């Protein structure tokens with residue numbers, strides 16, 4: 233009766249509250265990882281995760297726990313990201329579990345993503361086990377945090393587990409509480425196979441590796457499986473669990489979380505959220521799957537080397553397997569050639585995707601400034617959705633432009649209410665409501681244009697509130713707005729990849745600032761480069777990059793050789809991310825300059 237001794241749980245929390253470190257301690261205490269192989273945040277195994285100190289991908293591991301009740305339990309632990317851009321990873325993880333450890337920093341208390349993740353867990357009918365971590369900190373106040381969990385989230389917290397993931401204090405109790413509080417998986421071993429794909433990754437040897445949770449039945453090597461969304465069948469070549477490296481098993485059965493390979497080579501065949509069953513003994517109903525997720529921002533992505541267009545497509549397809557929230561379609565730019573319009577859940581997501589494509593697939597990319605979707609009603613009665621500023625129709629054809637709005641929830645200590653309001657107002661925000669969550673915390677709701685928050689809103693919010701504000705948002709719909717398209721011309725030629733959409737009230741000011749900025753970014757060339765910003769036919773700002781005089785190393789000849797080499801190096805490195813646009817060489821930063829508000 234193996235099923236009775238399985239516990240499946242996710243660890244969720246606001247960013248930096250200690251999820252990955254708690255996972256470390258659990259892996260250590262259950263001897264899942266030998267001491268000599270232990271590293272901090274060991275489940276953050278991607279280079280980008282280690283360098284940035286954040287979790288980007290969910291990570292599922294199996295471990296064995298010898299409980300005080302005398303039984304050995306199989307735990308499947310899923311560590312999840314905390315940043316709002318990756319909450320899709322969290323919701324997918326939760327669908328594979330019966331319980332969630334809700335980790336809250338004992339000094340920081342409940343934050344916006346604590347609440348957002350707790351609600352996700354509630355929506356998935358999970359048992360929530362509150363954990364107050366970092367109790368070793370001098371500023372820790374677990375009694376206050378207990379109250380916050382009860383008042384702000386509505387989860388009983390008198391029995392919250394108190395831990396210091398740093399020292400290991402409380403982790404032994406936490407393991408026992410997982411046994412007693414998280415329910416064993418339901419499901420029927422004798423029913424036909426029903427398994428949920430909650431993640432996947434492309435492996436050049438084994439093909440697609442599917443991360444699955446088995447809800448009914450079992451699966452083993454040689455079984456013929458069927459993907460229920462498209463009816464495709466494959467023969468299973470391997471099943472196993474991550475512990476934390478892949479460990480092959482004879483079979484996976486009801487309640488298990490593990491992986492399946494089946495020589496799946498065409499990446500389009502698999503979709504996270506799909507249900508797997510057996511071809512000759514199929515289950516009747518697929519699982520509910522995941523709601524489709526819509527990107528928030530779109531950006532053009534081009535290979536520096538245009539001949540790598542097909543490589544870029546293949547890489548995007550493979551990466552999409554491992555990141556189901558990624559969306560793309562082909563687009564062409566006069567300036568940049570053939571590329572893709574790629575949709576992202578936010579700017580951190582965009583940054584991570586660009587970096588993964590460059591690192592994991594060896595591409596050099598140029599990305600254009602991100603833009604939101606605009607809904608445009610034309611005078612001829614048609615409606616357009618544009619995700620690319622260069623597709624904006626002529627002003628004379630436009631009846632109305634609508635932009636996506638968000639409901640932003642900003643949580644701050646009450647002393648910072650003024651600072652938050654000032655910032656939100658300057659970003660075209662409309663105040664909605666303000667609630668006291670307890671004596672100290674205020675939840676401020678603003679309606680804000682999505683375009684105003686995607687870039688540096690969160691950074692500004694943090695700096696205006698000394699880091700105390702936390703923030704969460706949802707798109708609520710489209711509303712009429714007064715936007716104009718700004719074109720940037722280099723030597724009188726408009727560069728489509730540099731155009732952007734801006735609110736009319738800010739247009740002149742932005743035009744001037746961007747022209748100045750580009751002047752500093754575009755290097756000198758053999759000839760003068762005139763930079764202009766224009767709305768329609770009207771030039772609103774201009775500037776000039778003077779012609780190039782001599783080789784940069786010229787004045788150094790006979791001089792300091794190391795300095796000369798440094799300069800040459802710098803030039804070489806700089807070149808990688810340059811693109812010839814007409815006759816003008818433009819560096820990558822130029823395409824992002826339109827974003828920066830100052």
Ligand code: GDP
Pocket residue numbers: 245246247248249250251252253254273285286287314365366367368369395396397398399
């Ligand atoms: P995550 O973003 O929730 O996964 O958080 P991490 O596990 O990456 O931890 C964020 C930071 O908090 C890291 O620098 C950890 O070393 C630190 N940290 C985690 N747990 C504790 C703890 O119990 N006490 C203290 N003092 N620091 C901790």
Ligand code: MG
Pocket residue numbers: 251252253286287312313314
């Ligand atoms: Mg983490």
